[in-house]
Amino acid sequence: MASKRNASVANYSAKKPRRSKDEALQNGLLSEETATPSKTSRPQRIRRTKNVVEDESPASDSSVEEIQPPEDADESQNESKEKISTASKSLRSQGTRMKEAVDEKIFASSKKLKNSPQKRTENLDNDGSEPRFLGEPIPEAEARQRWPERYQSKKSKIVYKSNSSTTDEDDGAIQARRHYTQAEIDGCNVFNLEDDAHVQAEEGKPCYICKIVEFFEAIDGETYYTAQWYYRLVDTVIQDSITSIEDRRVFFSEIKNDNPLDSLVEKIQIARISPNVDVGTKMASIPKCDYYCDMLYLLPYSTFVVAPENTRTGSESCSTISCQIDESNCACESFTMQSPKTEVAVLDLYAGCGAMSTGLCLGGNMAGLNMVTKWAVDINKYACDCLELNHPETKVRNESVDDYLCLLKEWEKLCASFSLISNSSTNEQYYDFLEDDGDNEANEGDSDDDEEGDEVFEVDCILGICYGDPNESQQSGLYFKIHWKGYGESEDTWEPISGLGNCSKHIKEFVVNGFKHKLLPLPGDVDVVCGGPPCQGISGFNRFRNKMNPLGDPKNKQLLVYMDVVEYLKPRFVLMENVVDLLKFSDGFLGRYALGRLVQMNYQVRMGMLAAGSFGLPQFRMRVFVWGACPSESLPQYPLPMHDVVYRGVIPHEFEINTVAYDEGHKVQLEKKLFLEDAISDLPAVNNDEERDQMPYRSVPKTDFQHFIRLGRKETLFSCSDMEASKRMVYDHRPLKLNDDDYARVCRIPKKKGANFRDLPGVIVRPDNKVEWDTTVEREMLPSGKPLVPDYAMTFVGGSSSKPFGRLWWDETVPTVVTRAQPHNQVILHPQQDRVLTVRENARLQGFPDYYRLSGPIKERYIQVGNAVAIPVARALGYALALACRGSTDDKPVFTLPAKFPNIDSISSSTSEDLNS
Numbered sequence: 001m002a003s004k005r006n007a008s009v010a011n012y013s014a015k016k017p018r019r020s021k022d023e024a025l026q027n028g029l030l031s032e033e034t035a036t037p038s039k040t041s042r043p044q045r046i047r048r049t050k051n052v053v054e055d056e057s058p059a060s061d062s063s064v065e066e067i068q069p070p071e072d073a074d075e076s077q078n079e080s081k082e083k084i085s086t087a088s089k090s091l092r093s094q095g096t097r098m099k100e101a102v103d104e105k106i107f108a109s110s111k112k113l114k115n116s117p118q119k120r121t122e123n124l125d126n127d128g129s130e131p132r133f134l135g136e137p138i139p140e141a142e143a144r145q146r147w148p149e150r151y152q153s154k155k156s157k158i159v160y161k162s163n164s165s166t167t168d169e170d171d172g173a174i175q176a177r178r179h180y181t182q183a184e185i186d187g188c189n190v191f192n193l194e195d196d197a198h199v200q201a202e203e204g205k206p207c208y209i210c211k212i213v214e215f216f217e218a219i220d221g222e223t224y225y226t227a228q229w230y231y232r233l234v235d236t237v238i239q240d241s242i243t244s245i246e247d248r249r250v251f252f253s254e255i256k257n258d259n260p261l262d263s264l265v266e267k268i269q270i271a272r273i274s275p276n277v278d279v280g281t282k283m284a285s286i287p288k289c290d291y292y293c294d295m296l297y298l299l300p301y302s303t304f305v306v307a308p309e310n311t312r313t314g315s316e317s318c319s320t321i322s323c324q325i326d327e328s329n330c331a332c333e334s335f336t337m338q339s340p341k342t343e344v345a346v347l348d349l350y351a352g353c354g355a356m357s358t359g360l361c362l363g364g365n366m367a368g369l370n371m372v373t374k375w376a377v378d379i380n381k382y383a384c385d386c387l388e389l390n391h392p393e394t395k396v397r398n399e400s401v402d403d404y405l406c407l408l409k410e411w412e413k414l415c416a417s418f419s420l421i422s423n424s425s426t427n428e429q430y431y432d433f434l435e436d437d438g439d440n441e442a443n444e445g446d447s448d449d450d451e452e453g454d455e456v457f458e459v460d461c462i463l464g465i466c467y468g469d470p471n472e473s474q475q476s477g478l479y480f481k482i483h484w485k486g487y488g489e490s491e492d493t494w495e496p497i498s499g500l501g502n503c504s505k506h507i508k509e510f511v512v513n514g515f516k517h518k519l520l521p522l523p524g525d526v527d528v529v530c531g532g533p534p535c536q537g538i539s540g541f542n543r544f545r546n547k548m549n550p551l552g553d554p555k556n557k558q559l560l561v562y563m564d565v566v567e568y569l570k571p572r573f574v575l576m577e578n579v580v581d582l583l584k585f586s587d588g589f590l591g592r593y594a595l596g597r598l599v600q601m602n603y604q605v606r607m608g609m610l611a612a613g614s615f616g617l618p619q620f621r622m623r624v625f626v627w628g629a630c631p632s633e634s635l636p637q638y639p640l641p642m643h644d645v646v647y648r649g650v651i652p653h654e655f656e657i658n659t660v661a662y663d664e665g666h667k668v669q670l671e672k673k674l675f676l677e678d679a680i681s682d683l684p685a686v687n688n689d690e691e692r693d694q695m696p697y698r699s700v701p702k703t704d705f706q707h708f709i710r711l712g713r714k715e716t717l718f719s720c721s722d723m724e725a726s727k728r729m730v731y732d733h734r735p736l737k738l739n740d741d742d743y744a745r746v747c748r749i750p751k752k753k754g755a756n757f758r759d760l761p762g763v764i765v766r767p768d769n770k771v772e773w774d775t776t777v778e779r780e781m782l783p784s785g786k787p788l789v790p791d792y793a794m795t796f797v798g799g800s801s802s803k804p805f806g807r808l809w810w811d812e813t814v815p816t817v818v819t820r821a822q823p824h825n826q827v828i829l830h831p832q833q834d835r836v837l838t839v840r841e842n843a844r845l846q847g848f849p850d851y852y853r854l855s856g857p858i859k860e861r862y863i864q865v866g867n868a869v870a871i872p873v874a875r876a877l878g879y880a881l882a883l884a885c886r887g888s889t890d891d892k893p894v895f896t897l898p899a900k901f902p903n904i905d906s907i908s909s910s911t912s913e914d915l916n917s
């Protein structure tokens with residue numbers, strides 16, 4: 001029986017304790033309980049204490065009188081975030097990664113053993129024999145060549161001190177006298193190099209799992225092995241966010257450390273298998289084993305990736321994992337080899353006005369990939385109108401994604417019922433009553449009356465299909481939109497399929513036609529699913545956030561639905577976007593869950609945070625992006641920043657490593673950040689009451705940004721003019737019309753940098769930067785009888801905010817473009833005109849090309865723009881996606897965009913070279 005020995009294993013978890021405790025903990029890799037060295041201290045396995053980085057609650061919330069909390073927590077929290085940012089760390093450039101975060105994380109996961117090994121005499125179930133190496137040592141020359149760091153100097157200090165849980169601080173490798181290929185524990189258990197093994201953990205905890213990659217005797221005579229660790233799912237960033245029944249699944253890592261020989265427990269069998277999104281096929285391929293392994297887990301960017309054949313790093317140990325992809329078994333066949341002109345079909349969920357997929361397709365096309373948004377879904381009618389207006393090539397559906405998923409499943413059944421597909425991926429029933437080729441024409445008779453004399457309506461044709469309750473009859477199900485013979489359009493109705501049993505001919509016609517034109521995607525039709533499922537349950541302004549069970553909050557349900565769609569359609573690639581709160585709320589539970597679901601579905605994943613400003617916008621806007629790729633594809637990388645922007649906001653320490661940035665010390669010349677002036681100074685002056693939807697530009701572009709953003713639809717892609725530039729109009733250059741009171745207030749705000757309500761008469765700014773009334777001045781009233789300076793401005797964020805009625809200035813950037821345009825609690829006034837920024841100005845800050853038009857009432861247009869993924873970010877990600885599709889990526893998580901991206905003239909040549917090489 002295996003003896004109960006302990007090994008001090010590297011902080012095996014991706015979890016990071018609060019910084020204040022870190023240093024102490026790191027010194028000995030001790031758990032919080034064992035941070036004080038003690039002879040009896042047990043080695044740490046995983047600390048899974050909750051480590052919530054407190055959200056800054058919206059301090060402003062309770063003190064605002066007339067102001068509704070903004071919908072976008074990002075913006076609303078800026079004030080407190082900025083304070084934290086500047087107080088706790090110097091403002092950093094977003095261009096470079098916070099290196100200490102990376103170092104700390106790797107360090108915490110790889111630091112070598114520093115606790116004393118458990119005395120063998122303390123273990124009752126061993127036979128008393130000392131662990132020992134067997135056989136001849138590896139010849140010295142070979143050992144020196146394979147492990148040169150172990151033979152640097154005979155004089156080097158030994159790190160390990162027996163009978164003490166403290167060690168000398170020394171980051172060098174333990175120096176070796178000789179290396180071996182075999183060891184014996186308990187007089188009977190023989191271990192070979194490259195064996196997988198169980199390693200003793202704390203009492204009551206499951207064993208650690210490692211591959212033995214070195215056996216060596218240190219120069220003080222102590223015997224060691226080097227472990228390269230496997231992670232169980234719960235020990236990764238995913239933690240326990242998903243309930244996995246796959247206890248046997250482990251993930252190989254690049255994390256190694258040295259441990260005393262007597263902590264080895266037993267040899268185990270770990271099967272290397274091919275990952276496969278067809279879970280059934282994968283499970284069937286697992287031989288008898290203790291565990292199986294199909295992916296690597298890498299800490300940077302929380303990456304789960306299929307190991308390339310033989311080696312990722314060139315390290316000897318990595319070569320032992322070889323996950324050859326059995327493409328024949330993959331639901332997702334690689335399209336690496338496809339011709340560049342093959343269409344790559346995108347489904348945009350929660351599409352809003354379509355910015356995310358628009359940017360993706362622009363970027364993909366710049367890299368020579370024919371990426372097309374074929375389908376898009378959004379519950380907002382105006383957003384759908386906007387999509388249709390700008391994307392005639394897209395089948396836009398105005399419904400909830402929940403209903404859309406049900407519809408897709410019904411559609412597959414219908415297609416199977418009419419033998420359009422061989423079988424259904426769902427095990428649900430087909431529509432039996434449709435199987436007979438129908439033509440129950442006798443039933444679809446000519447008679448206008450049935451036997452009882454009731455009028456019988458005759459179906460002329462079927463116009464549409466939906467799942468849900470279109471008649472609001474409390475009966476959800478599959479419905480068809482019917483045009484009735486002899487009746488007008490206004491008499492069209494939605495009828496449940498159950499009532500159309502005798503209309504199989506019409507249904508068949510509709511389904512066959514829909515199948516032919518890919519009205520709806522079937523599993524396997526979609527190459528890329530993108531979208532940002534709204535998770536309003538994590539918003540800082542939701543007082544009833546369910547911290548204990550974030551997935552139980554209906555407001556977060558769409559994250560589940562999004563993953564369910566992925567699970568059903570099995571696209572080749574997934575791109576999910578969300579707010580950074582995803583990683584803040586409830587210890588990042590939802591972010592972990594998103595990764596977990598994808599890994600559970602056997603997708604490769606990585607998660608990164610990108611700031612829009614880094615890609616050439618005068619707006620910071622940090623967002624989380626999760627890539628997923630089925631095992632036969634290359635996992636897309638993240639584009640490194642091109643512009644230098646200042647780091648803002650608070651990211652939980654554990655996830656700082658996910659910020660996409662150059663490592664500190666990396667010499668890179670980033671382009672300068674852009675300012676408001678770069679983006680909007682060419683737009684014509686308009687008033688508060690401007691109502692025109694389009695108008696001439698009146699001036700030529702003044703900056704590179706303006707020149708590029710004004711390009712036409714075709715020019716943006718192909719460098720050819722689609723409309724004479726001088727004839728082009730500017731669209732949506734209209735502001736939210738302020739009411740008379742607010743307009744009067746705005747007219748009184750001086751046109752200078754930093755101006756806001758504090759510049760109005762009667763307001764004093766105290767030395768502590770809070771406002772108070774100037775009691776020597778009579779309060780000024782507007783003609784309406786309302787005060788010039790409203791109470792809510794004075795009390796916003798306890799009187800410390802300078803945002804109400806704030807003017808932007810030309811040399812400034814905007815934290816985050818949001819969905820509202822009210823000036824009450826955000827800086828949104830034009831520098832020199834008495835109005836808020838127009839829809840077009842906001843669209844420019846989000847990088848929308850000027851040809852992209854918004855739809856609906858003015859407030860809805862602001863919502864479309866404020867909700868959007870910044871186009872330059874999506875475009876850069878689309879470029880990354882295309883590189884992955886074309887197999888042009890390396891195994892790094894990040895890559896550098898071509899110089900001057902997205903300036904197509906310079907890109908087209910480098911792209912074709914890249915892609916043809």
Ligand SMILES: C[S@@+](CC[C@H](N)C(=O)[O-])C[C@H]1O[C@@H](n2cnc3c(N)ncnc32)[C@H](O)[C@@H]1O
Nearest residue numbers: 350351352354355356379380400401867868869
């Ligand atoms: C953040 S916006 C998406 C923006 C979009 N990705 C873009 O780049 O333009 C979220 C969208 O989800 C939509 N939405 C919210 N709940 C939905 C649901 N259950 N089904 C479909 N759409 C939904 C909203 O109408 C909104 O347009």
